[in-house]
Amino acid sequence: MFIDMMDRMLKPLHRMLTVSGQQCLTCGQTASLSRGYLGICKTCYLSIPWITNPKCVYCGRLIGCPDCTREDAGPWHFVCNRSAAAYNTVMREWLAQYKYRGNESYAPLLIRMMERAYRQLQREVHRRQRFLSHESGHPSGVNWQIHLVTSVPVSTARLQERGFNQAEVLGRGLAAACKLPYADLLKRERHTDKQSFKSRIARLKDMEGVFHCLPEAGERLLAQARRTCSGSTRRALPVSLDSIDRAYPFRILLVDDVYTTGSTVNACSKELKLAGESCGILVEVYSLTWARS
Numbered sequence: 001m002f003i004d005m006m007d008r009m010l011k012p013l014h015r016m017l018t019v020s021g022q023q024c025l026t027c028g029q030t031a032s033l034s035r036g037y038l039g040i041c042k043t044c045y046l047s048i049p050w051i052t053n054p055k056c057v058y059c060g061r062l063i064g065c066p067d068c069t070r071e072d073a074g075p076w077h078f079v080c081n082r083s084a085a086a087y088n089t090v091m092r093e094w095l096a097q098y099k100y101r102g103n104e105s106y107a108p109l110l111i112r113m114m115e116r117a118y119r120q121l122q123r124e125v126h127r128r129q130r131f132l133s134h135e136s137g138h139p140s141g142v143n144w145q146i147h148l149v150t151s152v153p154v155s156t157a158r159l160q161e162r163g164f165n166q167a168e169v170l171g172r173g174l175a176a177a178c179k180l181p182y183a184d185l186l187k188r189e190r191h192t193d194k195q196s197f198k199s200r201i202a203r204l205k206d207m208e209g210v211f212h213c214l215p216e217a218g219e220r221l222l223a224q225a226r227r228t229c230s231g232s233t234r235r236a237l238p239v240s241l242d243s244i245d246r247a248y249p250f251r252i253l254l255v256d257d258v259y260t261t262g263s264t265v266n267a268c269s270k271e272l273k274l275a276g277e278s279c280g281i282l283v284e285v286y287s288l289t290w291a292r293s
């Protein structure tokens, strides 16, 4: 009788003190979750194929990349691409869950991965700037910074079908996490088929006229450039619209889920630069994608 009573009293207390495992978002196992990595277990965290040291400085590919150095490659309208992880079968499954099966609980995880990639890009550029200023003997300091984040748009048909633009969610989430401003600047006229099986010429032809800047893009660029200048107290930012030049270009970070051939990022970057030109702002585009295939 006494033991029964003790048992009844202690059971809830025991349950309160035991931290039971939670269900992992990606593998479904009950396990203790990885700290900071939003809903996944340690095993799943360890399976992420991070790209920490890309072999190709242009497209951020993990392995050697003949595409970017080919003589007929380009013209490139963006400075470089960096991706959080290599697009392997595990990453493909995660993206499928998020993008095609509409599992929104994947968004914070993917955004967190992109945030890591962004910080890495930042460190990489700062290191390079320090090296260059040291080499040239003109210590100009570190002034690289992103002024505006935007994302690759989907066509209206795709948006209706999926209900959301996966790249926009990533872009907005990344901007919020890194305290950067975000604006939609582009629109997609039509959907295109998979580009990876096409020749370079066919890809270029296919991308013609797919992306355009929104009518309000110029206005948005100017407004953000003005805000950037008015808030400029350090050399990290241009101090006036006139001083947005080669030394202090207006830097846009273009966000997408997967980088495959670069033709999408390149077509978007071209339009963003043109929008800048039309309102007298020198735009420089950096691409950040969640995965690199």
Ligand SMILES: [Zn+2]
Residues within 6 Å of the ligand: 024, 025, 026, 027, 028, 029, 040, 041, 042, 043, 044, 045
């Ligand atoms: Zn797991």
Ligand SMILES: [Zn+2]
Residues within 6 Å of the ligand: 056, 057, 058, 059, 060, 061, 065, 066, 067, 068, 069
């Ligand atoms: Zn490359």
